[in-house]
Amino acid sequence: xxxxxxxHETAGLFVSGWCRIKALPEKLKANxxxxxxxxxxxxxxxxxxxxxxxxxxxxLTLVSLFYYFRPLYDxxxxxxxxxxLTVVVVFxxxxxxTLSKGLNRGFATLLAGALGVGxxxxxxLSGEKGEPILLGLFVFLIAAASTFTRFFPQMKARYxxxxxxxxxxxxxxxxxxxxxxxILKLAHQRLSTILIGCTICVVVSIFICPVWxxxxxxxxxxVNMEKLASFLEGFGAEYFKIEEDGERVLIxxxxxxxxxxVLNSKxxxxxxxxxxRREPGHGRFGFRHPWKEYxxxxxxxxxxxxxxxxxxxxxxxxxxxxxxxxxxxxxxxTKMSSxxxxxxxxxxxxIKTMTYxxxxxxxxxxAKTAVNDLKTFFKAAMLENIDLLEIxxxxxxxxxxxKIVTHTDEISESVHELARLAHFESVELLHGEL
Amino acid sequence: xxxxxxxHETAGLFVSGWCRIKALPEKLKANxxxxxxxxxxxxxxxxxxxxxxxxxxxxLTLVSLFYYFRPLYDxxxxxxxxxxLTVVVVFxxxxxxTLSKGLNRGFATLLAGALGVGxxxxxxLSGEKGEPILLGLFVFLIAAASTFTRFFPQMKARYxxxxxxxxxxxxxxxxxxxxxxxILKLAHQRLSTILIGCTICVVVSIFICPVWxxxxxxxxxxVNMEKLASFLEGFGAEYFKIEEDGERVLIxxxxxxxxxxVLNSKxxxxxxxxxxRREPGHGRFGFRHPWKEYxxxxxxxxxxxxxxxxxxxxxxxxxxxxxxxxxxxxxxxTKMSSxxxxxxxxxxxxIKTMTYxxxxxxxxxxAKTAVNDLKTFFKAAMLENIDLLEIxxxxxxxxxxxKIVTHTDEISESVHELARLAHFESVELLHGEL
Numbered sequence: 001x002x003x004x005x006x007x008h009e010t011a012g013l014f015v016s017g018w019c020r021i022k023a024l025p026e027k028l029k030a031n032x033x034x035x036x037x038x039x040x041x042x043x044x045x046x047x048x049x050x051x052x053x054x055x056x057x058x059x060l061t062l063v064s065l066f067y068y069f070r071p072l073y074d075x076x077x078x079x080x081x082x083x084x085l086t087v088v089v090v091f092x093x094x095x096x097x098t099l100s101k102g103l104n105r106g107f108a109t110l111l112a113g114a115l116g117v118g119x120x121x122x123x124x125l126s127g128e129k130g131e132p133i134l135l136g137l138f139v140f141l142i143a144a145a146s147t148f149t150r151f152f153p154q155m156k157a158r159y160x161x162x163x164x165x166x167x168x169x170x171x172x173x174x175x176x177x178x179x180x181x182x183i184l185k186l187a188h189q190r191l192s193t194i195l196i197g198c199t200i201c202v203v204v205s206i207f208i209c210p211v212w213x214x215x216x217x218x219x220x221x222x223v224n225m226e227k228l229a230s231f232l233e234g235f236g237a238e239y240f241k242i243e244e245d246g247e248r249v250l251i252x253x254x255x256x257x258x259x260x261x262v263l264n265s266k267x268x269x270x271x272x273x274x275x276x277r278r279e280p281g282h283g284r285f286g287f288r289h290p291w292k293e294y295x296x297x298x299x300x301x302x303x304x305x306x307x308x309x310x311x312x313x314x315x316x317x318x319x320x321x322x323x324x325x326x327x328x329x330x331x332x333x334t335k336m337s338s339x340x341x342x343x344x345x346x347x348x349x350x351i352k353t354m355t356y357x358x359x360x361x362x363x364x365x366x367a368k369t370a371v372n373d374l375k376t377f378f379k380a381a382m383l384e385n386i387d388l389l390e391i392x393x394x395x396x397x398x399x400x401x402x403k404i405v406t407h408t409d410e411i412s413e414s415v416h417e418l419a420r421l422a423h424f425e426s427v428e429l430l431h432g433e434l
Numbered sequence: 435x436x437x438x439x440x441x442h443e444t445a446g447l448f449v450s451g452w453c454r455i456k457a458l459p460e461k462l463k464a465n466x467x468x469x470x471x472x473x474x475x476x477x478x479x480x481x482x483x484x485x486x487x488x489x490x491x492x493x494l495t496l497v498s499l500f501y502y503f504r505p506l507y508d509x510x511x512x513x514x515x516x517x518x519l520t521v522v523v524v525f526x527x528x529x530x531x532t533l534s535k536g537l538n539r540g541f542a543t544l545l546a547g548a549l550g551v552g553x554x555x556x557x558x559l560s561g562e563k564g565e566p567i568l569l570g571l572f573v574f575l576i577a578a579a580s581t582f583t584r585f586f587p588q589m590k591a592r593y594x595x596x597x598x599x600x601x602x603x604x605x606x607x608x609x610x611x612x613x614x615x616x617i618l619k620l621a622h623q624r625l626s627t628i629l630i631g632c633t634i635c636v637v638v639s640i641f642i643c644p645v646w647x648x649x650x651x652x653x654x655x656x657v658n659m660e661k662l663a664s665f666l667e668g669f670g671a672e673y674f675k676i677e678e679d680g681e682r683v684l685i686x687x688x689x690x691x692x693x694x695x696v697l698n699s700k701x702x703x704x705x706x707x708x709x710x711r712r713e714p715g716h717g718r719f720g721f722r723h724p725w726k727e728y729x730x731x732x733x734x735x736x737x738x739x740x741x742x743x744x745x746x747x748x749x750x751x752x753x754x755x756x757x758x759x760x761x762x763x764x765x766x767x768t769k770m771s772s773x774x775x776x777x778x779x780x781x782x783x784x785i786k787t788m789t790y791x792x793x794x795x796x797x798x799x800x801a802k803t804a805v806n807d808l809k810t811f812f813k814a815a816m817l818e819n820i821d822l823l824e825i826x827x828x829x830x831x832x833x834x835x836x837k838i839v840t841h842t843d844e845i846s847e848s849v850h851e852l853a854r855l856a857h858f859e860s861v862e863l864l865h866g867e868l
Contacts, residue, residue, distance in 0.1 A: 042582075050582065053578040058574065060577040060601070061574045081606055085602055136498065139494055143495070145487070147487040147491070148476075151483045168518060168519055168522040168523075175514070175518075266698050306740050307743075309737075310741055378822040378823040378826060388813070389809055389813050392812060396830045
């Protein structure tokens with residue numbers, strides 16, 4: 001009986017195991033299809049990703065074949081390896097990041113190499129016994145001090161990679177047992193390979209479908225403003241459940257919630273601005289384009305996004321709203337919201353087209369008028385029959401919208417400052433000239 | 435006359451130039467003092483930074499001296515350089531990050547090495563003319579495909595470094611002109627040096643004052659809750675300008691504004707959670723500690739921080755507030771705010787001490803009672819003599835505080851879930867046992 005049940009169990013295990021094995025190809029197929037779908041979406045969302053991958057492949061193939069056909073020193077040895085490593089590590093998505101890493105690598109290697117040779121000489125002078133002690137001490141001190149500098153926020157943002165290369169090169173040169181003439185040969189070899197690797201990276205990065213960090217920052221700031229605008233344009237209809245011809249105005253929830261990504265945009269904007277500063281002038285952007293202004297606009301946009309996030313909490317609010325009161329303030333609130341949205345959309349398009357018009361100012365003025373109208377209404381409102389609890393949610397929405405109008409005004413001013421510094425074209429002037 | 439003025443100008447230039455040169459040492463001295471001050475502050479803020487720097491120095495010195503005294507293959511050549519590079523690149527601030535990079539480096543090298551040898555053989559089979567073409571094609575395809583995988587968010591978060599090493603190693607092995615026996619020697623050499631480098635990193639990282647990513651995440655989540663708590667505890671007094679014994683209660687503005695850093699904490703928390711998963715059990719944290727729960731708590735805390743940011747806009751609000759109305763709701767608002775703050779502080783301390791008590795629940799209940807009291811007051815409020823505009827700001831503050839109480843309740847529940855999953859000790863039970 002027991003044996004039978006054990007047999008039974010074993011058989012059961014076998015069957016379930018067999019089922020699982022049989023299901024394996026199916027599962028694998030499903031997984032592969034899933035990955036392919038995701039990859040397709042990644043590529044469609046930003047085709048530059050595919051191009052970047054091909055560019056990396058090209059740069060690596062170029063450097064590989066270069067060293068394959070021209071074994072410069074000791075066959076396909078050290079030098080080719082350094083060039084390969086340089087390409088793999090230096091080639092980044094944007095031109096600015098690639099330039100920044102290349103410069104970091106070059107200068108750090110030069111500086112550390114010189115220091116390392118100095119340390120090597122000093123250690124040699126102290127005799128056979130003192131040499132390893134002194135060398136160890138040098139490596140320890142330089143490595144510890146350099147690592148500590150990586151905690152400085154400015155160093156971290158701009159020279160982090162350079163510090164790593166500095167530590168590595170110093171250690172390598174200082175501790176190497178080479179004779180003097182060999183060290184010079186090594187230095188020459190390493191610098192030339194880094195130069196070749198960096199040159200290939202920079203050339204491929206700039207001349208084949210370049211991705212400029214500056215342009216990315218420029219567009220990111222505009223797109224973030226558009227996301228807020230989408231929310232604000234849809235908010236009125238969504239909050240007041242506005243009906244048109246008896247049917248609810250349906251708004252894509254995805255569109256409304258797109259603003260959430262703005263809340264976490266700080267780090268991305270800062271690193272793009274850092275890289276943008278290193279880029280040569282390109283297209284519509286001069287060498288001294290005021291990249292810092294974008295950070296200011298970005299910070300104000302995030303502040304506005306925080307208010308929008310608070311506002312979002314009142315969509316589908318469960319509190320009963322007094323119908324009459326709601327009808328009264330609906331027109332003001334919808335106007336504040338949509339005019340702010342329009343202003344932001346207009347400002348975003350001003351940035352995108354690098355033109356300057358007074359259209360955004362008009363929208364801001366309209367929004368401000370709505371604020372004043374609302375305030376006048378609030379002053380004159382007859383509150384005898386109204387339950388404060390019922391109007392609390394609507395009052396809060398109104399109050400948050402007033403803040404948003406103020407923020408929009410600030411954003412508008414900082415965009416105008418950008419327009420002034422970056423010499424945006426005035427659209428009115430063009431019309432006037434026609 | 436003209437010559438005189440030119441002379442005069444030249445003299446002026448000389449004088450101003452001389453002044454500048456004379457001021458140079460002063461300026462340099464000021465700069466150096468500034469940097470030293472900053473460094474001191476960085477070290478005092480987190481002494482683990484100093485220890486980390488010393489640890490990196492130690493690890494590098496160890497590996498340098500190891501290869502200095504034991505020239506394994508061809509003197510202090512390739513192998514030592516790989517080991518040095520491994521230490522420089524793999525040694526990170528936390529144990530989890532170091533482990534993650536070490537594993538990435540190891541596995542990527544193994545996989546790419548095997549693939550590279552395969553590609554090398556295949557290319558050799560196709561004759562002298564076909565070899566470079568095939569090799570170039572392989573390198574191109576592998577590099578492009580691997581680079582594209584770096585755009586997958588999960589890959590980026592966990593295996594980014596591994597993919598880089600994979601591309602590099604594959605290219606190196608595939609294109610190398612070595613004979614078969616040399617390739618095996620190279621592979622052995624490279625793997626052994628990576629092993630030695632990684633071992634030294636991991637040993638130094640774990641056994642000398644370890645910095646655990648998990649513990650950092652644990653503390654970060656608690657500290658972020660404390661920052662919100664500080665704001666909420668101070669908000670009532672600050673907004674209502676409460677006076678005690680005729681003197682304004684002075685609150686440190688720095689304390690109030692500390693919450694701002696919570697808004698941008700997402701990326702940091704996610705990367706810590708990623709590393710924490712790789713860490714072995716340590717101290718109070720088991721191997722299967724529920725790190726994902728911290729991300730949930732973090733997300734809720736950020737949502738609450740957004741409401742706090744909106745609330746912050748009403749401190750020092752210019753709108754005239756009706757004195758009478760303000761006095762009436764002051765008690766409810768202050769209570770909602772301070773009880774939420776107390777609850778958050780209590781929850782933070784529960785996380786920090788890994789204990790579990792019902793104290794936070796009490797505070798949440800008190801806050802909820804205040805919400806209900808306020809609602810009752812609002813329902814019964816006599817509004818005849820009140821200007822809606824004057825009470826708008828106060829109503830908004832009340833409404834935002836109600837949202838904050840809801841968020842606090844959610845945070846409290848997710849902390850309880852963490853307490854359940856991570857088996858926090860119950861404090862009541864301990865008291866009962868005494």
